[in-house]
Amino acid sequence: MPIRISYFLFPQRPGKELADFESWTTLYGADSNSASMANGYVLEGVGELLAYKASDYENFLSPRPDFTSSDGWDKDLHAVVRHLVRNRWPFRIHATYDQSANAMLDVFEAVHRAEILAGRAGFTGLRWAFDHGETYIPATIARTKALGGAVAVQARMAYGGEYFLERYGREAASNAPPLRALLNSGMPIGAGTDGTRVASYHPWSSLYWMVSGKTVGGTRIASDENRLSRDEALTLYTRGSAYFSGEQEVKGQLVPGQYADLAVLSDDYFSVGEEAIRGIEAVLTITGGRVVYGADEFSALAPALPALKPDWSPVHHYPGYYKA
Numbered sequence: 520m521p522i523r524i525s526y527f528l529f530p531q532r533p534g535k536e537l538a539d540f541e542s543w544t545t546l547y548g549a550d551s552n553s554a555s556m557a558n559g560y561v562l563e564g565v566g567e568l569l570a571y572k573a574s575d576y577e578n579f580l581s582p583r584p585d586f587t588s589s590d591g592w593d594k595d596l597h598a599v600v601r602h603l604v605r606n607r608w609p610f611r612i613h614a615t616y617d618q619s620a621n622a623m624l625d626v627f628e629a630v631h632r633a634e635i636l637a638g639r640a641g642f643t644g645l646r647w648a649f650d651h652g653e654t655y656i657p658a659t660i661a662r663t664k665a666l667g668g669a670v671a672v673q674a675r676m677a678y679g680g681e682y683f684l685e686r687y688g689r690e691a692a693s694n695a696p697p698l699r700a701l702l703n704s705g706m707p708i709g710a711g712t713d714g715t716r717v718a719s720y721h722p723w724s725s726l727y728w729m730v731s732g733k734t735v736g737g738t739r740i741a742s743d744e745n746r747l748s749r750d751e752a753l754t755l756y757t758r759g760s761a762y763f764s765g766e767q768e769v770k771g772q773l774v775p776g777q778y779a780d781l782a783v784l785s786d787d788y789f790s791v792g793e794e795a796i797r798g799i800e801a802v803l804t805i806t807g808g809r810v811v812y813g814a815d816e817f818s819a820l821a822p823a824l825p826a827l828k829p830d831w832s833p834v835h836h837y838p839g840y841y842k843a
Contacts, residue, residue: 520560521559521731523778523806524559525561527562527563527565527566528564530568530569536599537595544602564646565603566607566613566650569612571587571599571770572592573612576613577653578698579626583619584619593622601634604634604641607640609647611648613649617652619658624666633668649669651673652701655696655697655700655701655825660704660706669706669708670707670709672708677727677733680738684740707763708755709755709761710725716806726756727794729747729755730747731746732746750789778806778807779805780806783802802816
């Protein structure tokens with residue numbers, strides 16, 4: 520494969536999540552990365568949904584979900600997490616809101632206490648993470664760190680920031696997610712796009728948002744204190760995110776002993792104007808020491824690709840993506 524994908528299994532049958540996880544932990548091995556397994560497609564664990572009832576899938580145009588009344592979400596989540604912990608499977612779980620994360624932490628801590636009392640490891644040494652965390656407060660960050668967790672943030676505010684601002688106000692939006700507080704906590708933090716439908720895997724819009732504090736529409740959202748330096752943002756996107764697949768020793772840095780993965784860029788990320796960050800492209804991409812993409816002066820190095828299918832694919836009529 521020309522790219523590396525670390526994937527997490529996502530249950531598809533509401534009400535039968537535990538059965539799926541019991542089957543998967545029997546059939547497959549998780550968290551199995553090593554330098555000898557550089558095949559680019561590795562099962563890491565499960566998530567980012569663990570139990571359908573324990574889901575806070577966000578829509579900033581709608582009120583946040585309410586976890587105060589129990590419809591069995593806590594029992595479903597408890598059973599799944601206990602199974603994963605006992606089988607030492609890494610997991611990640613979607614939690615946009617502080618209230619959701621705290622409700623989930625109540626369940627996690629209960630599982631951990633029970634496992635420790637039974638003489639088992641519980642959460643100790645297990646890689647797990649929250650995804651998103653737009654409204655997390657310092658106390659929630661501290662609880663997450665104390666249980667050995669991590670937080671992966673995404674650029675959803677770059678695309679939905681105006682909706683968030685309208686619903687929750689300027690003060691909440693200025694610290695959503697609390698990038699500076701998360702960094703200062705010292706626990707593992709990574710960054711990404713979340714595969715947001717309007718941008719797919721375009722990293723430069725994400726880096727632009729973290730550095731500028733602006734949405735792609737130009738609305739300034741983040742406070743000065745919550746903006747990151749270019750180096751900090753890039754670190755979260757590379758070395759920081761490698762932690763979530765257990766690959767921090769083999770990817771994320773240009774150092775001896777790590778994968779020969781790199782991209783030559785159209786512009787210098789560290790010196791171009793802030794607004795130009797969004798327009799950066801790769802002109803040469805190397806994966807495992809092999810050229811997998813070339814453009815401009817590197818076009819001759821690009822490998823031949825199979826014909827794009829189907830014939831009516833829009834790329835045959837509108838090649839590439841829109842450039843401002």
